[in-house]
Amino acid sequence: MPHRAWNKAPADTKSRYFELIRQGASGSTASQQVGVSLSCGSLWFIDAGSVTFIDKPISTRYLNQDDRIEIADGLAADESVKSIATRIGKSYQTVYREIARNKKPDGRYQPWYAHAQAHQRRRRQRDRRVVSDHQLRAAIAGKLKEHWSPAQISRWLRRRWPKRHSWHLCHESIYEAVYRGLIVAADQQTLRTGRTYRHKRGRGRTREGALKQSTNMRPIHDRPAVVEERSQVGHWEGDLIVGALQRSAMATLVDRKTRHTILVPIRGGHSAQVVGDALVNVFAGLPGALRRTLTWDQGNEMFQHERIELESGIRIYFADPHSPWQRPTNENTNGLLRQYFPKGTNFDLVDDARIREVADELNDRPRLCLGDRSPRQLMARWHRQLVTP
Numbered sequence: 418m419p420h421r422a423w424n425k426a427p428a429d430t431k432s433r434y435f436e437l438i439r440q441g442a443s444g445s446t447a448s449q450q451v452g453v454s455l456s457c458g459s460l461w462f463i464d465a466g467s468v469t470f471i472d473k474p475i476s477t478r479y480l481n482q483d484d485r486i487e488i489a490d491g492l493a494a495d496e497s498v499k500s501i502a503t504r505i506g507k508s509y510q511t512v513y514r515e516i517a518r519n520k521k522p523d524g525r526y527q528p529w530y531a532h533a534q535a536h537q538r539r540r541r542q543r544d545r546r547v548v549s550d551h552q553l554r555a556a557i558a559g560k561l562k563e564h565w566s567p568a569q570i571s572r573w574l575r576r577r578w579p580k581r582h583s584w585h586l587c588h589e590s591i592y593e594a595v596y597r598g599l600i601v602a603a604d605q606q607t608l609r610t611g612r613t614y615r616h617k618r619g620r621g622r623t624r625e626g627a628l629k630q631s632t633n634m635r636p637i638h639d640r641p642a643v644v645e646e647r648s649q650v651g652h653w654e655g656d657l658i659v660g661a662l663q664r665s666a667m668a669t670l671v672d673r674k675t676r677h678t679i680l681v682p683i684r685g686g687h688s689a690q691v692v693g694d695a696l697v698n699v700f701a702g703l704p705g706a707l708r709r710t711l712t713w714d715q716g717n718e719m720f721q722h723e724r725i726e727l728e729s730g731i732r733i734y735f736a737d738p739h740s741p742w743q744r745p746t747n748e749n750t751n752g753l754l755r756q757y758f759p760k761g762t763n764f765d766l767v768d769d770a771r772i773r774e775v776a777d778e779l780n781d782r783p784r785l786c787l788g789d790r791s792p793r794q795l796m797a798r799w800h801r802q803l804v805t806p
Contacts, residue, residue: 480515485528488512492526546583547594553584557591558601567591633723637712637743640734644710647674650799651709654747657718665764671750675795676784678750680776682769689720700729710734712744
């Protein structure tokens with residue numbers, strides 16, 4: 418058995434020792450396998466703060482043992498923190514925080530001690546602040562009764578008590594506390610959205626998008642530059658508004674230049690076949706110059722996008738998954754429609770005449786972004802220019 422000073426062993430030997438310890442090996446077994454004496458291994462163990470847990474992989478968002486070894490090696494070589502951060506692929510702020518939080522009492526940064534400290538901090542059970550602080554809970558509850566949103570409350574807490582950092586909750590923490598009923602009873606009057614639980618996002622979409630199995634999707638990044646300029650009519654944004662119990666739906670189409678809105682009732686379910694037929698019928702009734710591009714999200718209802726393109730002559734582009742800001746005109750219009758069709762509306766009970774009436778009202782509204790002209794006025798002007806020789 419080799420004998421050497423406990424702090425003179427190569428770093429990879431020490432690293433292997435702690436790997437074995439965290440896999441559940443005893444101190445004597447780990448020492449034998451890496452070729453050091455039991456007393457040497459024991460001193461390593463004590464210096465690391467007595468590692469007593471089995472290490473399991475966690476998210477790559479967090480520093481792992483190898484990252485902390487790189488940090489310790491860099492510090493020992495007088496390397497800058499920014500250089501260390503670049504090498505391990507983390508921000509330099511993360512590395513600064515890591516050193517400040519997990520260094521030993523004597524000021525040394527010991528990677529295995531730091532890893533153990535981070536593990537213990539992660540496992541520690543802590544009460545939610547809205548549970549342990551009755552005054553904070555009362556302050557938030559008061560603003561919820563005034564119909565403030567969690568985002569407004571979060572900003573107000575920071576303005577009102579700038580030095581009371583324990584009260585500086587982010588809006589997501591407030592939402593979560595409301596959904597769990599930790600502040601007030603969760604009912605439809607608590608939040609302006611009327612929600613009592615966190616909704617799953619999207620209609621059956623994964624992080625990669627529901628249409629990933631369709632290799633012929635045309636991404637929004639390939640869309641012509643003229644679409645972004647809003648200088649030409651005929652470039653549409655679309656979406657599907659789903660009604661009560663996911664059983665009824667209505668499609669919305671908005672021209673990016675004029676903000677002209679077309680509402681498409683979807684009858685007989687909202688499968689890809691039904692939605693595709695409805696869109697083909699709508700675009701078939703438009704002049705060719707109004708059938709340039711359509712931008713949609715990656716919902717399953719557009720699975721037959723190639724058929725829609727073939728039969729209507731319009732080119733379809735798909736926004737990135739979970740990126741509604743890439744279709745801002747359509748998202749804004751959907752918000753306006755909630756004045757007429759609140760969430761939970763059964764569109765099967767809304768006749769076509771009412772849907773046309775709502776579309777007419779939207780198209781007759783003057784818009785600030787259009788110089789206080791209405792979408793109907795701009796579209797009428799375009800038609801006059803089209804027929805003028």
